[in-house]
Amino acid sequence: MATKENKRQVRELVEALEHRIHAGPAVGPAEIQSARDFLRRHEFSPASDYFSRLTHLENRLHSRGAAAERPRIKHNYGGTAAGRRMQVQSVYDHLILSTCYWGNFNLRQGRVKISHRFNQEGRIDFVELKYLNSLHSPLNGELRKLVVVRDFAIVRKDWFEAPAQVLKVLPQELIFLYEDIFRCPRNDIVAWLLNIGHGIVSDLLEDLKAGQVGSIPRSIPVSGSELHTFEVALDGNGVASRSGGGEAVCLMPPENRANSSARRPAVCSEQLQLRALIQDEVAMPILEKAAGLEAAVDTFGESEAIVRYIRKSRF
Numbered sequence: 531m532a533t534k535e536n537k538r539q540v541r542e543l544v545e546a547l548e549h550r551i552h553a554g555p556a557v558g559p560a561e562i563q564s565a566r567d568f569l570r571r572h573e574f575s576p577a578s579d580y581f582s583r584l585t586h587l588e589n590r591l592h593s594r595g596a597a598a599e600r601p602r603i604k605h606n607y608g609g610t611a612a613g614r615r616m617q618v619q620s621v622y623d624h625l626i627l628s629t630c631y632w633g634n635f636n637l638r639q640g641r642v643k644i645s646h647r648f649n650q651e652g653r654i655d656f657v658e659l660k661y662l663n664s665l666h667s668p669l670n671g672e673l674r675k676l677v678v679v680r681d682f683a684i685v686r687k688d689w690f691e692a693p694a695q696v697l698k699v700l701p702q703e704l705i706f707l708y709e710d711i712f713r714c715p716r717n718d719i720v721a722w723l724l725n726i727g728h729g730i731v732s733d734l735l736e737d738l739k740a741g742q743v744g745s746i747p748r749s750i751p752v753s754g755s756e757l758h759t760f761e762v763a764l765d766g767n768g769v770a771s772r773s774g775g776g777e778a779v780c781l782m783p784p785e786n787r788a789n790s791s792a793r794r795p796a797v798c799s800e801q802l803q804l805r806a807l808i809q810d811e812v813a814m815p816i817l818e819k820a821a822g823l824e825a826a827v828d829t830f831g832e833s834e835a836i837v838r839y840i841r842k843s844r845f
Contacts, residue, residue, distance in 0.1 A: 534671075536572040543568065544580055549604075551587055552622050562588050577695065579656070579678060586683035605813070609804025610744040612733030618804065620813040623650050625820075627730060630662065633706035640665045642703045646727030650812075652819030653689060653839060655682040657723045659701055674701060676723055679837060694827075694835045696720055716829045724825040724837065732821040743804045 532540075543565050551557050566584050574580060605620040619626040628645040641663040647655040656678040661669045679685070680693045700719070704711050707726070711719060737743050807813055824842050829835045 532572045532574050536574075540565070540568060540572075540574070540580055544583055547587055548583065548622070551590055557587065557591065559588070559591060562591070579675065579683075582681055582683045589684060605810055606801050607804045607807045607810075608745075608801045611737040611742070611804060612730070614730065614733070616730070616734065616804070617801075618734075618807055618813065620807075620810050623812070624648060624655065625813050625816045627727060627734075629730060631703075631706040633703075635665055635702070635705060638665050639663065640703050640706065642701070642706060644707070644726075646724075646730075648727070648731075648816050648820045649682065649687045650816055650819075651687040652816055652821075652823050653679070653687065653692075654724050654727055654820075654825070654837075655679055657727065659703070661701075661703070665703060676700065677720055677835070677837075689839070691836060691838045694837045696829060696833050696835050698832045717827050720829055720835055721825055721827040724827070728820055728824055731817050735817050735821050738805070738808050741805070743807075745803045745805075 547557055547561060547565065562584050566581070569578065569580055569584075604622070607618040607620070609616065614629050617628045619628075625648045626645055627648070628643050630641060630643050632639070632641045634640075640661075643660040643662055645658045645660070647658070649655055654677075657676045659674045659676055661672050661674075664670050664672070674697055675695075676697050678695045680695060682692075685692060696716075700712075702712075708722075711722075714722075734743075807817075822842055823839050826838045826840060827835050828838075
């Protein structure tokens with residue numbers, strides 16, 4: 531069984547290979563095979579997306595012509611939009627949008643980060659949860675793929691229907707997003723987990739174009755006085771709305787924080803202001819496409835699903 535250290539090592543290894551295949555130096559087939567051997571040696575699940583990412587790298591090597599690709603660069607943006615603190619990572623040919631949620635359950639506090647990865651056609655490859663402060667402390671720092679489109683690294687990017695894998699036991703921390711989430715049909719829950727990503731993208735685009743995004747420090751304060759709430763609920767189509775009994779908590783924009791400047795850390799120089807995202811030639815087309823889509827889901831058993839994309843009626 532893979533340990534936390536094994537997971538850290540393979541994450542760094544695969545990310546380094548992905549960076550090199552775009553920016554150089556060249557990746558050799560033997561390096562990909564070595565990484566695959568590492569996964570097998572440390573008993574990573576065959577369903578791990580590290581295997582599919584390595585297959586994708588291998589296919590890129592086989593299909594690449596003699597002409598070298600123009601190197602592309604990762605960009606990391608942070609700021610506030612639509613009342614949310616968010617991070618956007620523009621990575622070669624895809625985009626990862628992350629938001630944080632905080633709450634209380636049985637007198638315990640918790641905080642999680644939800645990340646949606648969008649491909650270049652605006653489809654979601656996966657929804658991931660990271661335990662920043664789990665209700666069960668041994669899980670702190672762990673990652674869980676809540677929904678993963680199968681073989682997302684190698685399927686055509688403009689798909690309208692695809693099989694997906696759903697985490698069998700969804701984290702109880704999802705109540706921070708909507709307190710009655712586990713009373714909803716599983717189809718609606720899975721569709722909602724996808725569609726909150728598309729909804730946040732729509733809000734982000736609206737504020738970007740209106741010049742209403744804000745800047746924030748990179749690290750996350752934990753004081754309850756620096757938090758504000760907004761309401762979210764599931765409508766009949768499994769789409770997030772901002773009404774209902776559920777409550778999620780995000781960090782307030784810095785201009786609304788009272789007397790917190792003394793504790794406020796400096797902004798990391800490697801993270802760009804969110805407003806600069808509007809000039810990103812990779813990210814903006816992805817955001818535009820993602821904002822015009824929504825997902826419908828059929829689930830089968832505990833972990834299988836079919837995801838279908840339709841265009842939002844208002845677009």
